[in-house]
Amino acid sequence: xxxxxxxGVGGQGTVLASKLIAAxxxxxDIPVTSAETIGMAQRGGSVFSHxxxxxxxxxxxxxxxxxxxxxxFEPGESLRMLPYLKPDAPIITSIRxxxxxxxxxxxxxxxxKAQLEYLKGLSHPLYTVNPDEAIRELGNPxxxxxxxLGAAVATGLLGxxxxxxKAAIRMRLPEKLHELNLRALDxxxxxxxxxx
Amino acid sequence: xxxxxxxxxxxxxLGALAAGxxxxxxxxxxxxxxxxxxxxxxxxxxxxxxxxxxxxAAMELAAGxxxxxxxxxxxxxxxxxxxxxxxxxxxxxxxxxxxxVVLVADDPGPISSQTEQDTRHFAAYSxxxxxxxxxxxxxxxxxxxxxxxxxxxxxxxxxxxxxxxCHAYSSLTVKDQEEYLENKPEGFIKDSKRWVIFPKLSFANxxxxxxxxxxxxxxxSAYQGNDIKTFGEKSGIRLGVAASGISYAYALETLEKxxxxxEVKLFKVSTPYPFPKQKALRFLMDCDQVLCLExxxxxxxxxxxxxxxxxxxxxxxxxxxSHATSVAGENTRDSIEGWIRTFAGISAGExxxxxxxxxxxxxxxxxVLCAGCPHRASFYAxxxxxxxxxxxxxxxxxxxxxxxxxxxxxxDTCLCMGAGVNIAQGVGRVEPDTxxxxxxxxxxxxxxxxxxxxxxxxxxxxxTLIVLDNSTTAMTGHQPHPGTGHTMMGEIVAKVDMExxxxxxxxTTVETLNPLEHxxxxxxxxxxAAEPGVKAIIFKYPCIAMPSDKAKELKELGPVRILSDKCxxxxxxxxxxxxPALTVKDGKVAIDETLCTGCGLCKAICPxxxxxGGDL
Numbered sequence: 001x002x003x004x005x006x007x008g009v010g011g012q013g014t015v016l017a018s019k020l021i022a023a024x025x026x027x028x029d030i031p032v033t034s035a036e037t038i039g040m041a042q043r044g045g046s047v048f049s050h051x052x053x054x055x056x057x058x059x060x061x062x063x064x065x066x067x068x069x070x071x072x073f074e075p076g077e078s079l080r081m082l083p084y085l086k087p088d089a090p091i092i093t094s095i096r097x098x099x100x101x102x103x104x105x106x107x108x109x110x111x112x113k114a115q116l117e118y119l120k121g122l123s124h125p126l127y128t129v130n131p132d133e134a135i136r137e138l139g140n141p142x143x144x145x146x147x148x149l150g151a152a153v154a155t156g157l158l159g160x161x162x163x164x165x166k167a168a169i170r171m172r173l174p175e176k177l178h179e180l181n182l183r184a185l186d187x188x189x190x191x192x193x194x195x196x
Numbered sequence: 197x198x199x200x201x202x203x204x205x206x207x208x209x210l211g212a213l214a215a216g217x218x219x220x221x222x223x224x225x226x227x228x229x230x231x232x233x234x235x236x237x238x239x240x241x242x243x244x245x246x247x248x249x250x251x252x253a254a255m256e257l258a259a260g261x262x263x264x265x266x267x268x269x270x271x272x273x274x275x276x277x278x279x280x281x282x283x284x285x286x287x288x289x290x291x292x293x294x295x296x297v298v299l300v301a302d303d304p305g306p307i308s309s310q311t312e313q314d315t316r317h318f319a320a321y322s323x324x325x326x327x328x329x330x331x332x333x334x335x336x337x338x339x340x341x342x343x344x345x346x347x348x349x350x351x352x353x354x355x356x357x358x359x360x361x362c363h364a365y366s367s368l369t370v371k372d373q374e375e376y377l378e379n380k381p382e383g384f385i386k387d388s389k390r391w392v393i394f395p396k397l398s399f400a401n402x403x404x405x406x407x408x409x410x411x412x413x414x415x416x417s418a419y420q421g422n423d424i425k426t427f428g429e430k431s432g433i434r435l436g437v438a439a440s441g442i443s444y445a446y447a448l449e450t451l452e453k454x455x456x457x458x459e460v461k462l463f464k465v466s467t468p469y470p471f472p473k474q475k476a477l478r479f480l481m482d483c484d485q486v487l488c489l490e491x492x493x494x495x496x497x498x499x500x501x502x503x504x505x506x507x508x509x510x511x512x513x514x515x516x517x518s519h520a521t522s523v524a525g526e527n528t529r530d531s532i533e534g535w536i537r538t539f540a541g542i543s544a545g546e547x548x549x550x551x552x553x554x555x556x557x558x559x560x561x562x563x564v565l566c567a568g569c570p571h572r573a574s575f576y577a578x579x580x581x582x583x584x585x586x587x588x589x590x591x592x593x594x595x596x597x598x599x600x601x602x603x604x605x606x607x608d609t610c611l612c613m614g615a616g617v618n619i620a621q622g623v624g625r626v627e628p629d630t631x632x633x634x635x636x637x638x639x640x641x642x643x644x645x646x647x648x649x650x651x652x653x654x655x656x657x658x659x660t661l662i663v664l665d666n667s668t669t670a671m672t673g674h675q676p677h678p679g680t681g682h683t684m685m686g687e688i689v690a691k692v693d694m695e696x697x698x699x700x701x702x703x704t705t706v707e708t709l710n711p712l713e714h715x716x717x718x719x720x721x722x723x724x725a726a727e728p729g730v731k732a733i734i735f736k737y738p739c740i741a742m743p744s745d746k747a748k749e750l751k752e753l754g755p756v757r758i759l760s761d762k763c764x765x766x767x768x769x770x771x772x773x774x775x776p777a778l779t780v781k782d783g784k785v786a787i788d789e790t791l792c793t794g795c796g797l798c799k800a801i802c803p804x805x806x807x808x809g810g811d812l
Contacts, residue, residue, distance in 0.1 A: 022367070026201050031367055032201065034366075035364045035365070036363065038226065043563040057449075059449045059529050060364035060365070064530050076558055082555075099559075099780070100559050100561045100562075100776075101564050101601075101774045103559060104780050105774060115556050117556075118556050
């Protein structure tokens with residue numbers, strides 16, 4: 001059984017990333033379930049997706065302390081989901097903060113830096129992705145979810161090969177987006193390998 | 197049969213199609229919306245599907261279809277059932293010929309709703325049998341069972357999933373289209389003794405319904421969804437856990453995992469009404485103590501306490517009444533495990549991450565209106581026009597409820613669909629010196645605000661109606677409505693013209709304009725609000741999150757830009773409108789280009805003209 005947590009801010013593409021993993025698992029006859037945030041919170045709120053693969057799963061939600069891998073699209077949100085992880089479960093996180101309107105209004109200080117530093121100080125293996133560099137390399141800000149997914153595949157913890165996710169991309173996305181997303185996946189894989 | 201990765205709501209939609217549903221009607225509402233959308237996408241030509249103007253219309257249409265012997269489905273969220281309650285209460289007395297299933301999605305938390313009301317209670321109140329699934333797989337099976345039950349017992353039947361069933365995904369096995377049932381309806385057979393509700397008929401049918409429910413208690417006691425499993429070894433005390441819905445899934449996983457000190461029986465209750473009496477009695481007789489795990493109201497708990505009292509059983513029943521579990525909000529995998537551990541006397545596992553203490557603060561992220569949302573411009577125009585005046589802004593249900601957030605702060609009340617129009621009238625009766633506004637979205641206008649406007653005109657109210665017309669039902673994911681000009685059957689139809697509707701009612705001042713034309717919008721609001729009587733302003737601009745000609749035009753223009761030589765860092769743009777695309781980077785106002793749509797509202801606010809590009 002594998003428990004994966006994806007987290008971010010509404011609109012960042014956590015659901016698509018979760019669906020690509022699920023499609024790849026389905027293709028290998030691995031039972032899979034997931035639960036995600038849908039509704040009002042999608043309007044700029046914190047969102048998550050709990051993804052569970054393997055036999056013996058009844059609940060779509062993961063027990064705290066039972067997560068095998070965290071894929072975070074935003075440093076503060078990665079930190080928020082920390083209680084769901086097993087002690088040595090790896091964290092893959094984007095380092096770019098999404099500043100909430102409330103913080104901008106109140107002259108708040110949130111910039112994601114303290115949260116990222118905190119994550120770095122933990123015993124969890126940490127893989128960071130810099131979206132600005134990724135966008136420069138890939139030329140498109142919309143595929144950060146697939147970059148993070150690539151890094152997740154490279155950890156080996158998904159139990160899925162790069163080819164499995166590539167097949168899912170080809171199956172689930174329109175053809176004109178294949179090339180860009182496949183490049184994004186490879187970029188994420190290389191990034192995680194380099195960090196190892 | 198084949199395998200698919202499906203959302204619970206998609207599974208329910210496909211289950212209805214597999215059962216040969218012919219007529220489907222509903223009103224959008226989280227967490228129920230995707231059921232009808234799935235049917236519209238996957239239906240055969242023989243299935244009719246519509247988004248009705250509201251839940252009452254949907255229920256009545258489905259009743260008519262079921263009178264003809266067809267299989268019909270109505271979909272809604274739990275508060276939508278309040279709107280449909282008038283026809284449903286009566287329909288239970290009249291009964292149906294073809295199967296009629298009422299899909300009502302409950303929302304523990306609540307996550308996207310006004311209330312934590314429990315449709316299982318509504319089932320007992322209306323005497324409509326109710327099935328309560330604990331997984332997407334079970335929901336797929338249950339909607340098919342529900343059609344069978346409805347036809348067998350000539351009654352509408354509830355299928356009542358909750359958010360974590362509706363929005364959970366699962367890889368599940370479903371039927372191929374060739375395996376779907378086909379129903380050939382007999383047609384409407386005239387019989388006024390059957391289809392016309394009269395006191396005499398209601399009295400006779402009331403007796404029949406009570407007798408039927410006694411039969412159903414036995415039938416449900418043998419139903420596969422009401423199951424008893426045994427965990428652990430016999431020793432001393434005999435424990436039982438009774439659970440329903442997603443709480444059952446959490447409890448099952450917990451009991452499979454824990455090392456139990458004694459035998460624990462797990463009773464899954466999938467038919468909260470009628471209660472599976474005989475099976476529940478067998479369960480209670482095998483237990484000394486029972487813990488009830490369910491969300492919303494203590495329905496299973498009340499059912500068991502009732503039986504224990506009536507049959508004088510010496511069993512202790514714990515749950516919400518004894519505060520052994522939470523009385524409100526969602527249950528979680530963690531809370532269920534915690535309660536079972538306490539109940540069975542098993543110590544808690546390892547404490548959570550020890551480094552919790554010096555954790556930096558987490559950002560607070562309340563939901564906000566999207567960057568470029570036209571509602572922001574509408575609210576801001578009214579706010580500017582009414583500066584310094586005594587006002588009330590009555591809000592309503594939709595994305596625009598988010599106009600309550602700072603800095604807009606433009607929603608003083610919000611109750612239920614369409615209520616704002618009447619609340620504004622009530623305030624006006626008590627405070628004649630208050631300028632009263634009611635804000636309503638386009639879909640909500642058609643669903644339930646029109647009667648409120650009729651009331652206002654007839655009873656000589658003083659108020660201004662602001663219709664926020666973004667040409668869609670945005671909050672639930674862009675469903676069409678009478679004003680959009682297209683239907684769920686894919687037809688292009690005449691739009692119901694809101695302005696003409698208002699004029700027909702007798703509202704003489706009706707102005708339609710673009711809220712992004714800020715200066716004109718402010719002037720119009722000031723002028724119209726000063727007129728006596730009932731008047732209306734329709735702010736018309738398409739939802740920015742939906743493909744439209746406007747969205748295409750804006751995409752070409754690109755985001756706005758800040759001219760650093762002109763920006764004096766007064767941050768008025770941020771303080772006034774709170775657009776998520778306006779942020780502060782290294783102490784300076786910056787545009788988040790991934791969010792900015794280029795709507796140009798911030799340009800109208802900047803006192804030094806330091807923002808350029810975008811629209812207008």
